[in-house]
Amino acid sequence: MDQQNYINLEDKYGAHNYKPLDVVLNRGEGIWVWDVSGNRYMDCLSAYSAVNQGHCHPEIMKAMIEQAQKLTLTSRAFRNDQLGLFYKELCEITNSHKVLPMNSGAEAVETVIKAVRKWGYKVKGVPENQAEIIVCSNNFHGRTITIVGFSTDNSSREGFGPFTPGFKIIPFDDTEAFEKAVTPNTVGFLVEPIQGEAGVIIPRPGYLKTIKEICKKNDIVLILDEIQTGLGRTGKLLAEEHDGIEADLTLVGKALSGGFYPVSAVLSNTEVLGVLRPGEHGSTFGGNPLACAVARKALQVLIEENMIENAAKMGTYFLDELKKIKNPKIKEVRGKGLMIGLEFYPDAGGARNYCLKLKEKGILCKETHDNIIRFAPPLIIKKQDIDWALEQIEPIVKQ
Structure with a gap:
């Protein structure tokens, strides 16, 4: 079946809640993906940073197959031999005390909203049903009803x-507000x-450090959504490290499974997650043995194969080279690690036109x-790959 037939099937039978580029992929390996016609492309999105370790990483795949042949799901009604090991390894890597596993990033956000509200009532002493959570304009934390309710994106x-x-909405990168x-x-x-969906918006140095101090002074829980920025994407294990802080609660997901399986987690100090009791929160699939085995291996290869260090080094190189491209319609090129945004002025004709042309160049x-x-390519990208990409990007972006 050719590419157009696949597109027609999606358009006929699927809800039109996405507007993807018209490329139909059927294979991936490392930083590369192939379409149904056999054309090869460099993946510079990494499934919104879910495949930091590269497509179909062989060690993660092996762990998934081995676990799938033994036990995939027990629900949390029973224990399994992978969950405790997952907890221990994730806590040790991230310097956390407690973990609550979920599946999607949005579920992790919903989890933390519930936990922090209950902490507010049980520990801080906030009157029942009066708890407030402050968020930032141009945020993106998922698409559930609660989450979109505190979005500033009209669509x-x-x-x-x-x-x-x-919920209270304030400007991002504004400690006074x-x-x-x-x-x-x-x-x-x-x-x-770093606000990813907003366009890789990077706060000034020290922003999170000042925020942390204000939170500590006012007995407020600092929650960092690192679902997209975490696990090496910015050249650090967690982006909070750039400001030298530790959040009270941290949300991770996406690359936690290397793209093989939906896995997310709330990382916490003991005090906040300690308020939850049996029956108050959970998920049938959260913490299942297949997810845990995959996530354990995804974390292991991230560390052992020096992907985080590579993201820092290659990200600096990629960013510096992109900044050399001259076009008066480019407003700014910015980034941390391999999380880079190239912004055009509004009269440039829209970024999608450039993306369509880049697709034709692979x-x-x-x-x-x-x-x-x-x-945002996978963290395993090499200098020669970036050089090849720049050869394709420069003439397009200059137009």
């Missing part, structure tokens, strides 16, 4: 109300260390917020 919100109350928004009922501050990337291209 995410329109037609889906009424929304869950209890945060301090002014705090009340005695503030239980948490939920923020991305580079797959995706626009965000109309005028921004994100470049």
Whole structure:
């Protein structure tokens, strides 16, 4: 079946809630993917950073097959031999005390909202149903009803109300606005260390450190959504390390399984997750043995194969070379590690047009917020791969 037939099937039978580039992929290996016609592309999106370890990493695949042949799901009604090991290894790597496993990133966000609210009532002493969580404008934390309710993206919100109350929205990278928004009922501050969907928006150095100090002074739980920025993407295991802090709660997902399986987790100090009791929260698939075995190996290869260090080194090189491209319609090139955004001025004709042209040159990337291209290849990329990519990118982006 040719590519157009696959596209026609999607259009006929699927909900039209995505607008993908018209390339139909059927194979992936490392930083490369192939379409049904046999054309090869460099993946510069990494499934929104879910395949940091590269497509179909052989060691993760082996772990998945071995576990799938033994035991895949028990529910949390019973214990399994992978969950405790997953907890221990993830806590040791991230310097956490407790873990609560879920499946998707949005589920992890919902989990942390519940946990922090309950902590506010049981520990901080906030009056029942009065807890407030502060978030930032242009955030992206998922697409559940509660989450889109505190989004500032109209396309995410329109037609889906009424929304869950209890959230206050402030500007990103504004410590004064945060301090002014705090009340005695503030239980948490939920923020991305770098806003990915907003277009790789990087706060000034020291932002998170100041935020952490304000949170500590006011007995507020600092929650960092590292679902996209975590696990090596920015050249550190967690992006919080760039500011030398540790969040009270951290959300991880995406690359936690290397792209093989939906796995997410809430990392916490003992105090916050300690408020949850049996029956108050859970997931049939959360913490299943297949997920745990895959995640354990995904973490192991990330560390042992020096992918984080490579992301820092290759990210600096890629960013510096992109900045050398001259086009008056380029507003800014910015990034941390292998999380890079190239922003055009509004009169450049839209970033999607550039993405379509790059696809024809064998580079797959995706626009965000109309005028921004994100470049986020797997963390295993080498200098010669970046050099090849730059040869394709420069003439297109110069246009």
